[in-house]
Amino acid sequence: MIEAPGSNACMKSFLLPEIALLLLVPWLSGCALAHTTINEPLSFAQVQELEPGTTTAKEAVKILGAPADVVQLGRRSAYRYDHRNSKRAGLFLVLVFLFNEDTRTDRVWLFFDENEVLTHLGATFAAGQTEYAMPWTDVHED
Numbered sequence: 539m540i541e542a543p544g545s546n547a548c549m550k551s552f553l554l555p556e557i558a559l560l561l562l563v564p565w566l567s568g569c570a571l572a573h574t575t576i577n578e579p580l581s582f583a584q585v586q587e588l589e590p591g592t593t594t595a596k597e598a599v600k601i602l603g604a605p606a607d608v609v610q611l612g613r614r615s616a617y618r619y620d621h622r623n624s625k626r627a628g629l630f631l632v633l634v635f636l637f638n639e640d641t642r643t644d645r646v647w648l649f650f651d652e653n654e655v656l657t658h659l660g661a662t663f664a665a666g667q668t669e670y671a672m673p674w675t676d677v678h679e680d
Contacts, residue, residue, distance in 0.1 A: 622654035
């Protein structure tokens, strides 16, 4: 028995690939979020406890913990503390993948003289401002 061109059986075989594609598209799309931190967060209040001309290297380590890096500067030294926070967001749309990563760092540098007394320090606190965002979003807008 031969089916006529406009019959139901012919329409079913013609629509099968399109229906299968429509059912697969949601499985080929999606989104992803990821969050990474490196080192413990730095405390602004703890950094304020440090007093240039008074605080020793030993006291600084007691307050902030072990530094991530120690740099010898002749007879003087510098201790670096940092905390990094990264947030990533991705959007998969069948053949297109959109991705954004926002990484910000808290960093503290402590400078000690030859007697291991703090002479000065510099600090930046930005790790808490990381955001999940798509590539077309400016995460640094005020």
